Structure formats: C-alpha cells, structure tokens
Amino acid sequence: MNATITVLPGDGIGPEVMVEALKVLKAVAAAGGHRFAFHEAPIGGNAIDVYGTALPDETLRQARAGDAVLLAAVGGPKWDDPAAKVRPEQGLLKIRKELGLFANIRPVKVTPFLAQSSPLRPEIVEGTDIVVIRELTGGLYFGPRKEGGEADAEPAAVPAALKARFPKSRYAYDTELYFEAEVERVVRLAAEMARARRKKLTSVDKANVLATGRLWRQVASRVMREEFPDIEVEHILVDAAAMHLIRRPTTFDVMVTSNMFGDILTDEASQIAGSMGLLPSASLGAPGTPGLYEPIHGSAPDIAGRGIANPLAMILSAAMMLRHSLGLAGEAAAVERAVAAVLAAGYRTPDLARPGETTVTTAGMGDAVVAALQPQVAGSWEH
Ligand code: NAD
Numbered sequence: 001m002n003a004t005i006t007v008l009p010g011d012g013i014g015p016e017v018m019v020e021a022l023k024v025l026k027a028v029a030a031a032g033g034h035r036f037a038f039h040e041a042p043i044g045g046n047a048i049d050v051y052g053t054a055l056p057d058e059t060l061r062q063a064r065a066g067d068a069v070l071l072a073a074v075g076g077p078k079w080d081d082p083a084a085k086v087r088p089e090q091g092l093l094k095i096r097k098e099l100g101l102f103a104n105i106r107p108v109k110v111t112p113f114l115a116q117s118s119p120l121r122p123e124i125v126e127g128t129d130i131v132v133i134r135e136l137t138g139g140l141y142f143g144p145r146k147e148g149g150e151a152d153a154e155p156a157a158v159p160a161a162l163k164a165r166f167p168k169s170r171y172a173y174d175t176e177l178y179f180e181a182e183v184e185r186v187v188r189l190a191a192e193m194a195r196a197r198r199k200k201l202t203s204v205d206k207a208n209v210l211a212t213g214r215l216w217r218q219v220a221s222r223v224m225r226e227e228f229p230d231i232e233v234e235h236i237l238v239d240a241a242a243m244h245l246i247r248r249p250t251t252f253d254v255m256v257t258s259n260m261f262g263d264i265l266t267d268e269a270s271q272i273a274g275s276m277g278l279l280p281s282a283s284l285g286a287p288g289t290p291g292l293y294e295p296i297h298g299s300a301p302d303i304a305g306r307g308i309a310n311p312l313a314m315i316l317s318a319a320m321m322l323r324h325s326l327g328l329a330g331e332a333a334a335v336e337r338a339v340a341a342v343l344a345a346g347y348r349t350p351d352l353a354r355p356g357e358t359t360v361t362t363a364g365m366g367d368a369v370v371a372a373l374q375p376q377v378a379g380s381w382e383h
C-alpha cells in the first residue's frame with residue numbers, strides 16, 4: 001500500500017527514538033512492498049526556536065493531509081520558564097484538538113521476561129493486559145482558565161468574597177468542563193474495545209467530589225446499560241484506582257477516564273510494565289481523520305543526547321499506526337512479535353536493565369528489532 005506519514009520528532013530524546021521507529025517502518029515497507037512517504041515537520045521547542053510557535057501552520061496542514069501522524073516527544077528545560085508566552089506542550093495540545101483526537105488508547109501489557117524489570121513484585125504484574133482509554137480533547141486541559149498577568153476572561157468567575165480571602169494575591173484557575181456528548185463518545189469507544197477483549201470496563205472518576213465526576217458516572221452508567229449490557233462495568237474513584245492499579249493490575253481489562261486522570265494513571269501504569277520507555281499510544285478521532293501515534297513518555301531531558309533512550313515505546317506506537325491507520329494488522333503484529341523477541345533474547349536499554357545486566361544503546365535496540373523482523377519477512381505477516 002501507499003501511505004503518507006507525517007513525522008514529528010520533536011525535542012530531547014524525541015529525534016533519537018524516532019530514527020529507530022523509522023528504521024523499523026522502512027524494513028516493514030521493504031519486506032511487504034509498501035511505499036511509505038515520510039514527511040518530517042517541526043513541533044515543540046525546536047519549532048518555537050525557528051518559527052516562534054510550537055505548532056507551525058504548515059505542520060498542521062501536513063498532518064491533516066497525510067494518512068497518519070507519528071510523534072515522538074516535545075519539551076525541555078530550555079523552554080520551561082513558567083512566565084514564557086509560548087510553550088512546546090501547546091503544540092501537542094493544539095494538534096490533538098485540531099485533529100479532533102478525542103480518544104487516546106494506551107495499552108499496558110507486561111511481557112513475561114520483563115516482570116523482573118518492574119519495581120512491583122513479578123507475581124503482581126505478570127499477566128497484566130490493560131488498555132487505558134484517556135479522553136484527550138476535553139476536561140481540565142481545555143476548560144476556561146486564567147493565567148497570571150492575563151486579563152481575566154471571566155471577571156465574575158471568581159467571587160469577590162473568595163478574592164478577599166487572600167487580598168492582593170495573584171491567582172490562576174483551570175476549569176474542568178465536560179459535555180455529556182464528550183463523555184458518551186469516549187465511553188462508547190472504550191466499551192467497543194472491551195467487547196472485542198475480555199468484556200470488562202472500569203470507568204474512573206471523582207464522583208464523590210467533582211460535578212464533572214458525577215456527570216461522567218451518570219453518562220457512563222447510561223451508555224453501558226443501554227448499549228453494552230453484555231459488558232461488566234466497574235466504577236471506581238480515581239484515588240482508589242491509583243491504588244488498585246498497582247495492587248491488582250491483572251484484574252483490569254479496559255479502563256476509561258478523563259484527560260487529567262488518564263495522564264497521571266498511565267505514567268503510574270508504566271511501572272507495572274517496567275518503564276516509561278515501553279508504553280505506546282494511539283490518538284483517534286472521527287473515522288477518516290488521521291490518527292496520531294506517540295509514546296506516553298516525554299522528551300526525557302535527563303538522558304537526551306546520550307543514545308541510551310529506550311525506543312520501544314516509539315516503535316510500538318508505529319506498530320499501532322500500522323494497525324489503526326494503515327490497515328496493516330499483520331505487519332503491526334509482526335513488529336510487536338519482534339519487540340517481544342528482542343526482549344526475550346535479553347536486549348535491555350538502561351531503563352530496563354537490572355544491576356549487572358549488559359545494556360544496548362537506542363540504535364542497538366532498534367537494529368535488534370529490525371533483525372528480529374527479518375526472518376518473518378520471507379513468509380506471511382499473518383502468523
Ligand atoms: P519524561 O517522560 O520525559 O521522563 C520521565 C522519566 O522517565 C525520566 O527519568 C526519563 O529519563 C524517563 N524516560 C522517559 N522516556 C524514556 C525512554 N524512552 N527511555 C528511557 N527512559 C525514559 O517526563 P518529564 O521528565 O516529566 O518531562 C520532560 C519533558 O517532556 C517536559 O517538558 C514535558 O512537558 C515533556 N513531555 C512531553 C510529552 C510528549 O511530548 N508526549 C509527554 C510527557 C512529557
């Protein structure tokens with residue numbers, strides 16, 4: 001098949017892990033007779049440096065025009081001044097919003113030979129196979145806010161009596177805002193995914209405190225009762241969810257939650273799998289719009305430039321792209337098998353290594369995945 005892929009390497013370890021994902025995609029294309037055109041574009045801190053904005057219009061135009069977007073990570077200390085007007089992360093939030101990518105799918109799966117890499121006991125994590133669906137274009141990330149120095153968009157939003165509590169004190173606020181339709185579509189997508197898996201859905205909210213949490217729970221309950229009576233549903237509060245996730249990770253199948261809670265819970269969940277460097281994601285919107293594929297980790301400034309970042313989350317994100325946007329499920333499975341094979345063979349970047357284990361570089365890991373892919377190429381992708 002022919003596909004146009006928008007490639008956004010970003011900042012920090014972003015370009016380092018992207019190179020490895022492209023290696024793997026080129027090997028997949030060569031073996032299967034596919035033609036992938038890779039169009040690289042700026043986003044994040046590097047885009048700010050050159051264009052003064054984290055998401056240049058041309059990058060967005062290319063993203064819309066292509067079949068899928070592959071993104072590594074943005075951000076870093078150079079752009080971290082809280083007083084700055086433009087920030088790398090704005091680029092990420094804007095591209096998600098502009099493409100309407102309301103569902104972020106974050107699989108958390110423990111590879112048997114990696115159970116030892118988790119800070120949790122192997123008997124707790126072994127067998128974990130969760131898909132977290134994070135709502136991605138609403139909630140606290142996109143609600144009305146006031147930031148220091150800016151004119152108050154809604155002067156009445158903070159009552160005078162409240163302001164009087166800390167007179168002359170600067171203040172800021174963010175608002176969690178959810179529409180019923182937003183909750184409904186993401187819960188429906190999660191339930192459909194659960195239906196194709198082990199038929200269990202866990203909805204996570206803060207219904208005991210937040211109005212949005214109560215709306216979330218009402219809507220999730222209704223959608224499940226009316227449309228998915230065959231799916232077992234569990235509603236849990238986010239604080240308890242954070243605890244249950246590491247106490248009984250194998251009992252979860254599909255989890256669905258808000259933008260903010262999903263962000264936090266999946267960084268926590270990365271430790272079940274063993275490392276931030278392992279978790280991929282797919283951000284999907286309405287059918288026909290390009291999906292965006294990115295690891296859940298950031299630009300890891302603490303290890304950038306040293307060639308030691310784990311590229312597997314990026315490579316597995318590319319596999320999700322093959323499956324969800326390009327219709328190449330066999331190829332996606334082959335990449336996932338190759339990743340499992342290199343881990344079984346003992347390849348470890350430093351984030352996965354236990355004391356005394358030898359490690360490979362970012363490029364070494366990418367090369368190993370490509371090599372593991374080769375033997376399957378001659379035959380069919382399908383098994
Ligand atoms: P981070 O995910 O970049 O790093 C957290 C920790 O995990 C670090 O110790 C890092 O070394 C490690 N880590 C992350 N990815 C790794 C990999 N592939 N291999 C090995 N180790 C890895 O989070 P942070 O330090 O809180 O944020 C750094 C910057 O990244 C910030 O500017 C933040 O806004 C940005 N960020 C971007 C994205 C994104 O672009 N999708 C996601 C998260 C954070």
Ligand code: IPM
Nearest residue numbers: 075089092093263296297298
């Ligand atoms: C993620 C990141 C982003 C988020 C930041 C960098 C805007 O943490 O993709 O998980 O919070 O969504």
Ligand code: MN
Nearest residue numbers: 263264267296
């Ligand atoms: Mn995050």
